[in-house]
Amino acid sequence: MVTINTLQWKIGGPAGLGIKTTGEMFARLCMHAGLHVFGYTEYPSLIRGGHNTYQAYVSEKKIRAQVHLVDVLIALNKETISLHLDELADQAAIIYDIDKVQVDDIDLKGKQLHFYPIPLTKCAKESGGSDVMMNNVALGATLAVLDYDIANLHALIEETFGKKGEKIVKINKDSAHCGYDFVKRNFPQDFHIKLRSIGTSNRILIAANEAMGMGAIAAGCKFYVAYPMTPTSSILHFMAEYGPKYGVLVRHAEDEIGVINQAVGAGYAGVRVMCATSGGGFSLMTEGYGLAAMTETPVVIVEGQRPGPATGLPTWTEQGDLRFVLHAHQGDFPRIVLAPGDTQEAFFLTAEAFNIAERYQTPVILLTDKHLGESHESTEPFEYTKITIDHGELISDETLTKETDYKRYQFTDSGISPRSLPGQAGGVYLANSDEHDEHGDSVEGADNRTRMVEKRMRKFTMLEKSLPKPTLYGPESADVTILSFGSTKGAIFDAIDILEQEKIPVNFLQVTFLSPFPTQAVKEVVTKAKKTLVVEGNYTGQFESLIREHCLTEVHEHLRRYDGRPFYALDIVTKVKEMAK
Amino acid sequence: MSVVKDFETEHFPTWCPGCGNFGIWVSMKQAIVNLGYAPHELVLVFGVGCSGNMSNFINVYGFHGLHGRPVPVAEGIRAANSGIKVLATGGDGDGYGEGLGHFIHTMRGNWDMTYVVHNNQVYGLTTGQTSPTSMKGFQTKSTPSGVVEVPVNPLALAITSGATFVARGFAGDAKHLTSLIEQGMRHKGFSFIDVLQPCVTFNRLNTYQWFTERVYKLEEKEGYDPKNKMMALEKTFEDWNKNIPTGVFYLEDKPSYEDNFAQLSKGPLVKNRVDTQLDVSPLMEDFR
Numbered sequence: 001m002v003t004i005n006t007l008q009w010k011i012g013g014p015a016g017l018g019i020k021t022t023g024e025m026f027a028r029l030c031m032h033a034g035l036h037v038f039g040y041t042e043y044p045s046l047i048r049g050g051h052n053t054y055q056a057y058v059s060e061k062k063i064r065a066q067v068h069l070v071d072v073l074i075a076l077n078k079e080t081i082s083l084h085l086d087e088l089a090d091q092a093a094i095i096y097d098i099d100k101v102q103v104d105d106i107d108l109k110g111k112q113l114h115f116y117p118i119p120l121t122k123c124a125k126e127s128g129g130s131d132v133m134m135n136n137v138a139l140g141a142t143l144a145v146l147d148y149d150i151a152n153l154h155a156l157i158e159e160t161f162g163k164k165g166e167k168i169v170k171i172n173k174d175s176a177h178c179g180y181d182f183v184k185r186n187f188p189q190d191f192h193i194k195l196r197s198i199g200t201s202n203r204i205l206i207a208a209n210e211a212m213g214m215g216a217i218a219a220g221c222k223f224y225v226a227y228p229m230t231p232t233s234s235i236l237h238f239m240a241e242y243g244p245k246y247g248v249l250v251r252h253a254e255d256e257i258g259v260i261n262q263a264v265g266a267g268y269a270g271v272r273v274m275c276a277t278s279g280g281g282f283s284l285m286t287e288g289y290g291l292a293a294m295t296e297t298p299v300v301i302v303e304g305q306r307p308g309p310a311t312g313l314p315t316w317t318e319q320g321d322l323r324f325v326l327h328a329h330q331g332d333f334p335r336i337v338l339a340p341g342d343t344q345e346a347f348f349l350t351a352e353a354f355n356i357a358e359r360y361q362t363p364v365i366l367l368t369d370k371h372l373g374e375s376h377e378s379t380e381p382f383e384y385t386k387i388t389i390d391h392g393e394l395i396s397d398e399t400l401t402k403e404t405d406y407k408r409y410q411f412t413d414s415g416i417s418p419r420s421l422p423g424q425a426g427g428v429y430l431a432n433s434d435e436h437d438e439h440g441d442s443v444e445g446a447d448n449r450t451r452m453v454e455k456r457m458r459k460f461t462m463l464e465k466s467l468p469k470p471t472l473y474g475p476e477s478a479d480v481t482i483l484s485f486g487s488t489k490g491a492i493f494d495a496i497d498i499l500e501q502e503k504i505p506v507n508f509l510q511v512t513f514l515s516p517f518p519t520q521a522v523k524e525v526v527t528k529a530k531k532t533l534v535v536e537g538n539y540t541g542q543f544e545s546l547i548r549e550h551c552l553t554e555v556h557e558h559l560r561r562y563d564g565r566p567f568y569a570l571d572i573v574t575k576v577k578e579m580a581k
Numbered sequence: 582m583s584v585v586k587d588f589e590t591e592h593f594p595t596w597c598p599g600c601g602n603f604g605i606w607v608s609m610k611q612a613i614v615n616l617g618y619a620p621h622e623l624v625l626v627f628g629v630g631c632s633g634n635m636s637n638f639i640n641v642y643g644f645h646g647l648h649g650r651p652v653p654v655a656e657g658i659r660a661a662n663s664g665i666k667v668l669a670t671g672g673d674g675d676g677y678g679e680g681l682g683h684f685i686h687t688m689r690g691n692w693d694m695t696y697v698v699h700n701n702q703v704y705g706l707t708t709g710q711t712s713p714t715s716m717k718g719f720q721t722k723s724t725p726s727g728v729v730e731v732p733v734n735p736l737a738l739a740i741t742s743g744a745t746f747v748a749r750g751f752a753g754d755a756k757h758l759t760s761l762i763e764q765g766m767r768h769k770g771f772s773f774i775d776v777l778q779p780c781v782t783f784n785r786l787n788t789y790q791w792f793t794e795r796v797y798k799l800e801e802k803e804g805y806d807p808k809n810k811m812m813a814l815e816k817t818f819e820d821w822n823k824n825i826p827t828g829v830f831y832l833e834d835k836p837s838y839e840d841n842f843a844q845l846s847k848g849p850l851v852k853n854r855v856d857t858q859l860d861v862s863p864l865m866e867d868f869r
Contacts, residue, residue: 028869204868214864220855223660242864247844247853249660253653254686261650261683265626265657268644270851273661291647351858381865387858421851422642422658423665425621430636430643433629441592441637442645 003193005035008067009142010055011135012084013076016048022074022135023054024205024376026142029156030058031205031378033148033197038490039205039376040066040566045230045314051079056376060198061497064342064377064490065569071193072145074138076120081106088113091192095141097121097134116141116187123178129171136172140179145187148195150180204381208346209373211382212276212302212366213238215350217246218384221300222271225251225262230314231370232276232304256281260288260301267297268431270394270421272354276302279321280311282328289363290329293456295431296409296417298357298364298392300350305369307564316564317370319486319537322546325365326515332453334360334460337515339367341489343377345512351387358392360459361419367514369537371566372487393418400426407438411451415458464516472525474507479580481529482508483522483555485543487566488535494569495576504580514546523551531579534558535572583619585610592637599789601752601778605699606635608755609670612762613641618666624658626651628671628680630706631780632699635670649679652687655694663693663839664849666766673700677713677733684735688742688771690838695765695772698735699752701780702787709783716821719786736817739773740810740831746772747813747831751796752779753789757827764829770837777825795821799828807832 009026011019020041027039038057044050057066069089075081075096081103088094091112096103098117118141124133136157143150157172206214213235216224224239226232236252243250253259259275266273277285282303292299303325307318325337338353340346350366357364395418400406408429410417417438420427430440435452437443474496482492492508499506509525511518526532526547532555534544539562544555559575561567588610596602613623620641627633629648636645646654655669676684676698684696703721704710710723714735718727739747746768750758758776765772777796779789799805799816806812813831839845847853 204865206868210868214861217864218858218861220859222850222853223657225657225660244842244844246859247847247850249842249844249850251660254682257650258653258656258683258686261646261653262657262660264646265644265654265659266661266850267657268654269624269658269661269665271661271854273657287647288650291650295644295646382861384858384861389856389858391854391856422624422662423621423851425619428620428640428642430645432636432643432645433647434645440643441590442634 001192004196005058005060005198007071007193008055008057008069009072010053010070010084011074011076011138012051012053012080014048015043015046015050015052017076018132018135019052019076020054022139023056025139025156025160027056027376027378028205029152030056030195031201031203032152032156033195034199034201035060036062037205037376037378038063038066041374043315051083064493065566068568068570072142074142075101076134077101085109085111093145093191095138095145114191116145116183118179118182120179123182124175127171127174127178129175133171133175136175137179140176141183143195144180144183145191146193146195147191150177152197202381203378205376205378206343207234207374207376208340208343208368209234209304210238211343211346212350213242214382215347216274216300216354217243217248218387219351219354220272220389221248221274221354223249223251223263223266223273225253225259225273225275227253227256227259227277227281229278229281231306231373232278232302234374235276235302256284257288260285263299264288264292264295264297267292267299268295268422272358274300274302276304278304278306279308279324282321282325286328290331290333291433292363293329293333294433296361296456297431298361300353300357300364300366302366302368304373305367307562313564315370317487317537317566318562318564319369320539320542320562322367322514322538322542325367333456334362334463335515336360336362336364336463337367338364339486339512339514340372341486341510341512343379344382346372347382348387349512355388355390356463359390359416360463361392361416362459367486369487392416395420395427397424400424408440409436409438409452409455411438411455414462415455416462460516467513467516467518469521470509470511470513470518472507472509475505476507478505478507478530480506480531480533480576481525482506482533482535482572483511483526483547484508484535485511485514488537491567491569491572492535495572498569498573499576504576506576517546517550519550522547523553526551526553526555532556533575533579535567536560537567538562582617583614585614587620588613588640590638590640594638595634596631597782599781600631601701601780602631602635602699604752604755604758605697605776605778606638608758608762609697610639611759612766615759615763616766623666623668626655626658626667626669628675630672630675632670632672632675649675650683651675652680652683652696656687656692659692659694659839660850662849662851663845664852667694668697668766669694670697670699673698673702673712673714674704677735681713681733685738685742688739688744688773691743691745691770691835693770693837693839695762695774697762697774697776699778700735700775701778701784703780703784705780705783716786734817735775736830737814740814740817743771744773744831745770745833745835746829748774748829749777749827750774751777751792751827753792757798761829770835777827792825795823795825796827797824799826799830
């Protein structure tokens with residue numbers, strides 16, 4: 001039986017060989033064929049050596065996560081075959097270097113596989129390229145195996161490398177052709193999976209990190225400051241490349257403490273500012289985070305989680321910082337935490353985070369993780385015109401000239417006070433880390449302290465009231481109701497698709513606002529549900545305990561993982577089936 | 582034109598009578614007035630310590646931040662509003678202890694701002710512990726047997742880290758200090774002024790009298806050239822038991838951090854705030 005357009009392709013090899021770039025090329029090639037793609041990468045915290053992979057799951061229907069089984073494996077070294085043997089589907093293809101990899105002594109554990117020994121290095125050299133070009137040879141070979149027109153790859157090469165000049169384009173094309181021809185000549189038999197174009201699509205292939213950068217630019221972010229840290233460094237790279245064209249000043253600061261304090265300074269002076277880090281960097285930022293809250297300064301902070309504690313697993317994923325960001329810094333103040341679950345949400349929630357930050361004059365945290373931030377998803381172009389911009393209660397020059405006693409921290413019913421910006425005549429005030437009166441001056445009186453704490457917390461109550469309800473996906477009534485947040489969304493959606501085919505009705509409540517927590521909405525869903533399952537990537541069930549804390553109710557089951565790997569749809573399917581029995 | 586009274590608040594300083602902070606406070610206000618700034622035309626960023634308490638005693642756009650962090654906040658303000666005058670001020674514990682990294686990195690960039698450090702060689706607000714500039718052997722509550730470490734040399738650090746205006750003042754000579762702050766504020770780039778500030782309560786060694794017996798002005802020394810980096814550096818190593826140089830140590834003309842970015846050439850970022858979303862469709866083209 002021949003399968004068309006459903007496959008998972010994977011490339012693996014030592015770091016430093018351009019594996020991610022090649023993976024993205026293949027993913028884009030499939031997207032250009034009108035297909036949906038999810039690209040997932042694994043890599044150790046090394047520059048050279050170590051084992052890197054990129055896998056692209058391709059389908060005609062919408063898919064949102066990687067799967068276990070690999071149909072085509074590009075093995076740039078022998079280790080790749082033994083490391084991923086268990087993932088190989090029956091009848092899978094392995095493309096490898098005929099001159100460098102011996103497969104005779106590998107225990108195939110009884111698997112039926114198709115071997116494609118290709119002169120990867122030789123083709124690369126003959127085309128005038130370096131060793132890295134063997135990726136392209138393998139790409140060419142892939143297309144021959146999948147019986148897909150090489151012209152499509154040539155077009156992509158022109159698009160990708162055109163700027164680098166004709167010579168580079170030619171080397172890329174020639175090396176790809178060499179691999180393609182070799183397969184066509186030596187392996188005439190059909191492979192059981194084929195790639196076919198089903199038309200053109202308008203989609204983009206993007207990771208949430210880039211989507212957040214784009215959302216920030218669209219929302220008028222004017223200062224981006226960060227210190228590199230996996231898995232959010234690519235936001236810095238994106239902003240550094242694209243920000244200046246939109247008037248964004250992008251700064252790689254000396255450390256995360258510098259980052260947050262610079263961000264607070266810029267927010268105080270009146271521009272939209274964003275910074276990003278991971279748990280370790282956010283540990284350094286926590287003092288400045290509270291400073292933003294105390295001085296009522298709008299700042300957007302991205303916390304891209306990776307497994308902790310300490311440096312943990314630097315290049316892997318986890319959702320273990322939820323409780324950390326919900327409680328970071330000393331004392332009480334409005335802690336606002338938003339968690340996007342896919343690239344579309346990453347784009348729009350980032351833009352919305354700026355509005356919330358300015359409207360409520362306080363910092364806002366966007367919680368993501370490595371899996372969300374660095375996995376590629378083919379998605380519809382962002383409808384950026386849907387973004388609105390609300391700077392909140394900024395006081396005008398005119399109003400200030402009439403004001404005889406301007407109070408930056410005026411006690412108001414909403415807790416939000418009219419905000420002046422440095423430079424405005426009549427708006428002079430002190431932004432003060434110490435507890436302060438309505439003017440900002442340090443005072444230690446009990447009455448003022450009580451009123452000021454309550455004023456700040458009223459902003460939280462205001463936001464709580466205006467929260468959008470979390471979305472319940474799927475049927476109103478279901479055998480199992482899944483509750484989750486963040487990057488698990490993709491695998492959960494794919495699991496629901498599979499379960500639907502098996503006639504097991506499942507619905508899914510995705511919580512994007514973790515603080516303020518949508519208590520009523522969650523409580524309603526949990527109370528009505530037949531059986532509830534919480535899926536999350538940490539050991540202690542941090543999200544599950546939030547439900548318990550806010551809703552005073554228990555869920556039935558949970559699925560947790562904390563091995564640095566993302567959830568797979570099948571893990572969820574298995575769990576749901578057990579529960580639905 | 583503004584007058585000193587415009588910069589007064591309803592709060593009178595809570596510093597100990599005779600504290601060196603008074604001299605810095607007076608000099609700072611006078612320098613601002615001499616340069617013709619109105620209270621809303623500049624931002625003063627404070628660290629935490631006795632110096633930070635000045636935030637309540639001066640009427641300008643103020644930012645009283647965290648211990649050790651006034652300088653990065655000031656950078657952020659300059660990033661957002663390169664059209665406004667920014668001064669940062671803090672103590673020796675604040676700037677040379679907790680915030681030493683920021684101090685050095687900000688100078689590397691030559692950000693256009695003025696940084697005034699109240700250097701009293703002791704922790705005042707926490708009631709008398711050693712500071713990064715305490716002299717070796719100095720006995721405090723936290724070092725009853727005397728400080729083991731040698732003091733940091735902030736002026737040498739400044740000269741070697743990229744600051745383009747490096748000076749030392751004395752809180753006991755307000756007229757001279759006023760002139761230094763004024764020159765620093767006029768200077769384009771990072772101007773740094775370390776101020777010898779006697780702490781009358783917790784530092785019984787480095788007193789007004791102790792300093793008065795030792796300070797001299799570099800500008801009065803024949804042949805001193807503040808544009809000569811090596812000469813400037815040498816002056817930072819003088820033996821304080823004998824002489825303490827004050828005045829402008831080092832001067833250099835160099836583009837400021839802000840000068841490097843085309844984004845800022847169209848005016849301060851805060852003036853380019855947008856009220857409607859920006860068209861990011863060209864960016865999406867790169868992801869097709």
